[in-house]
Amino acid sequence: MTPGPLRKAPENFLDGRRGFLRGAVAAAAGVAIPAARAQADGNGDPNILNLPEHSTGLGQGVATDGYGKPSKHEGNVQRRPSPGLTQTAQSSVSFAPLQSLFGIVTPSGLHFERHHQGWWDIDPSRHRFMINGMVKTPKVFTMDELMRLPAVSRFHFIECGANTGMEWGNVAVPTVQYTHGMLSCSEFTGVPLITLLEMCGADFKGGKFVLAEAADGSSLTRTIPMSLIRSGEVLVAYGQNGEMLRPENGYPLRLVVPGVQGVSWVKYLRRIEVGDQPYGTKEETIHYVDLMPDGRHRQYSGIQECKSVITTPSGGQVLLDKGFYSVNGLAWSGRGKVKRVDVSVDGGRDWRTARLETPVLSRCLTRFSIDWTWNGKPAVVQSRAVDETGYVQPSYRQLRAVRGTRSIYHNNAIQSWLVEENGEVKNVQLS
Numbered sequence: 001m002t003p004g005p006l007r008k009a010p011e012n013f014l015d016g017r018r019g020f021l022r023g024a025v026a027a028a029a030g031v032a033i034p035a036a037r038a039q040a041d042g043n044g045d046p047n048i049l050n051l052p053e054h055s056t057g058l059g060q061g062v063a064t065d066g067y068g069k070p071s072k073h074e075g076n077v078q079r080r081p082s083p084g085l086t087q088t089a090q091s092s093v094s095f096a097p098l099q100s101l102f103g104i105v106t107p108s109g110l111h112f113e114r115h116h117q118g119w120w121d122i123d124p125s126r127h128r129f130m131i132n133g134m135v136k137t138p139k140v141f142t143m144d145e146l147m148r149l150p151a152v153s154r155f156h157f158i159e160c161g162a163n164t165g166m167e168w169g170n171v172a173v174p175t176v177q178y179t180h181g182m183l184s185c186s187e188f189t190g191v192p193l194i195t196l197l198e199m200c201g202a203d204f205k206g207g208k209f210v211l212a213e214a215a216d217g218s219s220l221t222r223t224i225p226m227s228l229i230r231s232g233e234v235l236v237a238y239g240q241n242g243e244m245l246r247p248e249n250g251y252p253l254r255l256v257v258p259g260v261q262g263v264s265w266v267k268y269l270r271r272i273e274v275g276d277q278p279y280g281t282k283e284e285t286i287h288y289v290d291l292m293p294d295g296r297h298r299q300y301s302g303i304q305e306c307k308s309v310i311t312t313p314s315g316g317q318v319l320l321d322k323g324f325y326s327v328n329g330l331a332w333s334g335r336g337k338v339k340r341v342d343v344s345v346d347g348g349r350d351w352r353t354a355r356l357e358t359p360v361l362s363r364c365l366t367r368f369s370i371d372w373t374w375n376g377k378p379a380v381v382q383s384r385a386v387d388e389t390g391y392v393q394p395s396y397r398q399l400r401a402v403r404g405t406r407s408i409y410h411n412n413a414i415q416s417w418l419v420e421e422n423g424e425v426k427n428v429q430l431s
């Protein structure tokens, strides 16, 4: 099979440029797109006939800068801020380039960022983590003390509650990076919070909640129910994808709260307080609440419901030709494993069950794919995920029937991409 004739998403939709690259490899070799297509059988291809320098010359020695970087040909794969959102340096978002990623793990340097008050590169030797409140022995841990304890490593997604938020207003931002890019997935390493609470003699009878507090100036604090912590899944984490957390992602310590919206994953974690009731902090009473149709606020809607999105083809990409495509994307659920993903290429009339790429892990991204032969006619591609609880990802009509139209957060509706006759892929909303 020849490589899919799929152009990459525009380098940056802001400067109005279109993605004219067929792919990084073709671009680097200076191959014109039609020529590359005509020579699909290799006949007369100068890239086969003329030996390149890398086949005849000497390569470079081992990297001496000590830490590897991506190929220079992949320079357009970047996390990017959105012009439509908060743009002060201190309260900012960058979105992960989902359209350019494979599998389920987000490379650490492309993990999305959400900072309420800027990020810090904290000196781990001076960082302290305290547990107090309803405990027998309040304790302060250094990083060394934490890292001596038995740790676990687990793959989990993190999604900001505001991911896909602009679509509530049918703003239809152009690419999947901006519709769904406040989503990432890593292998996190850390100590289960339950272990640390036990070390402090936490009162598990009266202590129904904990408050997690950050060490940055955002005063970021969130209530976590003890029931989640008891499952052993909540981690006081220092590792991300085999190395220490990146500064942007909370170095040297962050809370990992699998399945729960990103704001509860407190970065620069400095304190856990055990209490007997929810704390009602600003992040749970003013922000991250949902305005319901009856005018009341829905609070503490922590769990990210089952959701999916097709990343190829997706907004901003261009299909160059009719023919075979491997339609693929990501599915996830804050309630457990993804059980099934259905894909439609006709705007939801017919659905086919997609393949799930292994491993399929709980509260983790799952990659799905399905074969599609595009006939060159306009097509609307959609994915609909079902999780192991039987919950089915809703359409916009179904979601709005319950939630109304005035939300910002917690939009898990089915995403539609329109493939136009000229191959351009656009973000559309079907009512």
Ligand SMILES: Nc1nc2c(c(=O)[nH]1)N[C@H]1C(S)=C(S)[C@@H](COP(=O)(O)O)O[C@H]1N2
Binding pocket: 111, 112, 113, 114, 115, 116, 117, 158, 159, 160, 161, 214, 215, 216, 218, 220, 248, 249, 250, 261, 262, 263, 264, 265, 266, 267, 268, 269
């Ligand atoms: N200390 C601190 N923790 C924080 C935040 C923050 O601004 N400061 N942002 C929260 C929000 S709203 C989200 S969505 C996630 C984002 O994590 P990331 O930047 O690692 O992607 O961190 C959460 N934890």
Ligand SMILES: [Mo]
Binding pocket: 114, 159, 160, 161, 162, 262, 263
């Ligand atoms: Mo967030």
